[in-house]
Ligand SMILES: Nc1ncnc2c1ncn2[C@@H]1O[C@H](COP(=O)(O)OP(=O)(O)OP(=O)(O)O)[C@@H](O)[C@H]1O
């Protein structure tokens with residue numbers, strides 16, 4: 215049974231369509247304008263929308279744009295009068311699935327429903343297949359440490375037990391969480407993620423449990439929370455160690471009772487959700503310090519999976535490096551002895567993410583021939599903050615001694631507005647590149663991938679004078 219939403223301001227059309235569809239055993243929702251329709255989209259799992267192109271308040275085309283943006287997986291068929299078929303054509307260009315003209319034809323309505331739902335199912339299957347076979351999902355490594363992780367994932371995925379993944383920044387915690395979901399019986403249902411560190415305390419409950427319209431000042435419409443969105447699937451609570459004590463107690467209750475209430479709502483909603491949590495913090499230590507609820511910790515930590523840092527499994531580093539280079543199109547990258555030595559001696563404070571960033575930089579810089587030790591050392595040392603460092607000082611946790619927040623690049627431009635910050639960066643970048651290329655415009659343009667005429671224009675814009683006035687002819 216599919217859920218269909220009809221948005222049309224004519225009561226007659228709503229009634230006719232609804233009765234046709236209800237006869238076919240579809241579950242039907244109706245709205246007389248786009249805003250009311252959007253509210254329903256926030257609260258129900260809609261599969262297909264019939265949308266009138268001429269609507270009061272928010273017009274049909276604007277509504278369609280918003281729907282495509284916020285609910286890209288829902289198919290929309292537009293309804294138009296004879297006089298505004300051109301609008302319907304525009305709607306189809308914007309991603310509407312099909313259109314039908316008033317007066318409505320029963321056959322056409324039913325064909326649209328059938329086709330839209332088949333299309334949607336095919337798309338979902340296709341995505342699931344892609345997800346399952348994507349080489350980007352393969353957990354690379356042959357060390358004993360990573361093999362243990364892979365075996366645990368395989369074992370744990372089959373059950374419905376809660377899993378707590380721990381490990382330093384960039385070790386692959388999120389990757390493991392996704393692998394658990396893919397390996398589970400919930401694989402074709404949703405994998406919903408919430409990064410607890412990225413959401414302010416005041417918003418986290420509404421993110422987790424959703425809210426009813428008017429529950430608080432900014433709650434303009436009803437919204438589902440992550441628990442509800444993950445119904446039947448997996449909820450990944452990332453950086454759980456950063457969740458406030460208040461939110462922790464609510465999560466504990468949701469887990470114990472397997473039901474939730476939206477903020478400002480009366481209704482109790484049952485949820486069937488498998489929870490996978492991850493953190494780079496030492497949760498036992500956090501419990502001892504009174505920052506994490508012990509009872510929640512026990513609930514989450516049914517199956518613990520610790521992902522070892524890369525320095526505990528150095529043999530995985532070259533495999534990972536070649537894997538990333540290959541995905542970047544550098545199949546046969548070669549490293550000289552010195553480069554291999556530099557790689558072997560590095561202890562990867564940013565773990566696999568640092569390694570992946572290194573691969574990206576090598577791919578950008580590579581001009582053929584073996585990569586030498588100097589280049590690798592430069593890339594690793596010059597810009598350590600661009601690699602592994604913690605993303606923010608609070609979430610860095612106790613993972614690595616002496617790990618302080620990385621210095622921000624160009625701190626002085628961070629307080630400027632976007633346009634000024636961009637211009638300030640652009641000017642300094644061009645001055646740097648010019649002097650590096652001895653003031654030769656054609657060479658600079660080639661090195662940075664810009665047309666010389668564009669470069670000339672930029673130099674004029676920023677009043678940059680060429681150091682020695684050299685220009686190749
Ligand atoms: N064993 C692996 N094989 C292939 N790719 C990996 C592996 N481990 C990590 N990656 C890749 O490294 C990057 C970082 O991994 P991920 O985001 O899962 O780490 P994380 O532990 O969640 O990091 P953070 O603590 O910073 O959130 C991702 O691009 C991921 O695909």
Ligand SMILES: [Mg+2]
Nearest residue numbers: 384387388452
């Ligand atoms: Mg992560």
